[in-house]
Amino acid sequence: MPKELNGKDVLIKVSGPDHPGITSELMSIIKKTNNSLLDMGQSVTHGLLSLSFVINIANENTEQDHVLKDLLFAANNLNLTLDYKVVEPKAKSQKTEKFILNCVSVEPLSAAFVCDISTILSKHGINIKRIDKVSPNEFKSLEISTQVPIGMNWQEVKAELLKTSNGHQVDVAFLKDDIFRRSKRLIVFDMDSTLIQTEVIDELADACGVGDEIRKITEEAMNGEIDFDESLIKRVSKLKGLEASKMKDILDSLPLTPGVEDFIHTIKTLGYKVAVISGGFTFFANALKEKLGLDYAFANELEIVNGKLTGNVVGTIINAEQKALLVKLIAQQESISLEQVVAIGDGANDLPMLATAGLGIAFHAKEVVKKEAEQHMSHGPMTSILYFLGITDSSELL
Template structure:
């Protein structure tokens, strides 16, 4: 007995697989590994087998005769290679559009690091085209990550690298930043607009997000501009929040998969409470605005939710959920999220400032939160079927 690879390709029709294995069975062929793929109405079915090498030509001819009515093309050859590579990593490539030239550049960069592409499958066509590449990385991955991050910026597409196997499928807690991540704007700027101080506050916010200012100092400075505003502006601001596209689908899908979902915000709990209830979030932490006699005092109560606090809360949520930090995901956009992003098992920079992109494991540079599902290897078809069933 020896090993061989036998393949049939052609139009996909009922009965092709049954006839293929019926012929192999008639020659007492033993199966070692099988892979079948359907693509645009065509089937590709390969079997890695043990057989009597003297019967290979007879088997090939038998397949041709039997499968000719299905318009199949047959190939059969002896092989001493392993049936399939056990991939070490997943590389997800996302673009709108995603062109053949983009994929060529990614494949060449992988080849430069002696990385073999074992398999490619499509994950989505909307809102971005996403391809999942199963690859084998022969050495350390940090240099590869940096090279792919640079290529991502150069090409204007998103590229994420993750370890393959159980670690990719075992995560069960995701923690979002809120402003400019879960929602499209900055809450404090919305509040400041009521005081006619939006431009002034936005300038301070931008510097804080880039890491140029201490977050707590900048927050207190910005909140001070709100002094004297009626507390009713909180409800008005809460009613005007706009979710980032794909947030509802992403959170609903992850919760259906057993995830706990958290939000940690440098914004304000009074504004987020309704949203947290609407999205069925498991954990919510944010700053608290002080209110006296129905007006904002321009101060916050208690400890400020700053960069360190965000990491601390992520660790608190993981402990409460009974999972290790390696099974957590954090998503943010600014310097205030750096500690949380680096502490998580998977840190995702969402349309982020450079300081955060440099330390994140993956980047999303399109305005669609459901790209996170693709990074996790969840096909959009599975999401749609689950939504329809629900």
């Protein structure tokens, strides 16, 4: 070994067909010497290995310590290519935080999308450390490990990511890579237009012949244009006289959101607690709780007298503030940290609930909600959220 390498840091890069035992073989050579292992990284793309590591060549190397020669010989026997070069000791860099950018698509990801995403990251000084394909058989999802400068303008980055997400129809989520990312324990759903693909009160309105009037008020409420309590009281008043038996007919035809049943089955199998907290009505929330095997259901109670709706709501209205409060109460009841809670909703009245949870996701939400929520998913089925939770292959659980 050249004496001029003594005391130097040497970067060694190994590439070629991947198979078990490569890292073990090469590290056994380092182990036998007095050379220090300073850094390493490894990835596999399409069956091809890229392994790199940095060693410090000890000053006291003896004649018998030919570490580079031994590494080259071993690499050749393993059908690998090995290169090396001297590198400068790593300088102190600016303070950063680790974040994971999850990208999930219904269709295969394009080079244009990857280009746009990486350009946004580069523009804001976000360094890509690693890229992994996490959908087992298709190129439809990526997990991008990044180093984010502390104090970065998150609002600007979020706006640019939202624009790119909508343009390519790829869902993205920027999640802090901490101990809570893969340790969620409670999932809380909104009901209308989240667990199910309709607004129950609109279905009740159609049955009562006041569909257009109520839909207009519902839209204003979901967009945050009018107070939720006021809108609910106003809408329910128009249902006065409706036969309560009509609710059973509506329940039987409620369309579940695509992927909901598989998503809930998967997270329940993994031990998550699941709740629905709705500004809708208990008759429907409780039925969904029973059907989907949920642990909790909270919603508004319609007053019924002599088999007909009176047009009144009984008890405390489940509005935006109550939703957030109930998230805290369930977490407390289950001894779960709020950082371990995921909340999923679509309307303006879900925003406090989304903000309370460690991970809040605006699911196929109104534009105003997507802009306010921490994360959003607008293109894939409910099962796509599994990738945000670090559950990358749930096929054996479904």
